[in-house]
Amino acid sequence: MSDEMACVVCGTTKRIENHHVASEANDPIFVLPLCAKCHRAQTSQQYARNHPLARDLARTTQLIWWAMVAGVSSLLGEYGKLRNNQDFASLAKVTESLITGIDGTPSPHAVKRLLHSVGIPKPTTKTVLRALAAAGRYLSDWGFGPGHPLADIFRRIENDPGKALQEVPGRADSLSKITKRLLETISQYRDETATEEETYASLMELAEDLSRVLDIGSETG
């Protein structure tokens, strides 16, 4: 981090504190700079959503993952609220839906429930796909940088969700392997048996494999 730290939510450089995104008990090293005011707001949210804060709790990888995602989701929501950007608010909701059920498994039904709760009365398969693709595009641009094949797939699904609904042979098998590898990668990162560089390289590779599974063909073809 640079000497001049700015709050990742509001951007001020005054009264910067360390915010434990997943709470200190869950992840002592995942720290981001926040100003005192944004820090207080984030901590209140952790309490409000019954974030697992107790130090003596038995922590599984899934629980820690939940806490991390919940923390990132709160940050995204606040970032969007301050900028009056509805995309970020929706993104926070969709991100949050990924962890509903606390077991860390993706939950498509939870996505539908959440979209319903934010005012889409009867989310159709296409609206859900479009919302997930939009969230994925943001996350992929921030995580992997623009131009990653996964971001490109997300963009194409966002533009034409109907085209994504085609059967791809062997998709289920590939998906369950990718899910397993993702959980292993997170677990190794948590246990510190993999470095940040190794974890990032694994994620890049996983996302490339995933983009092949999700491929809906080229826009021109």
Next chain:
Amino acid sequence: MTDKIRIVFAALATLTGITLAEFIRIAEGNK
């Protein structure tokens, strides 16, 4: 952006992709 949050965003992007693919699979099953 710190490496750590880049990793979390990258992992979330992957998880979102998996969720999307799972969703497609379920939708296909309902056809």
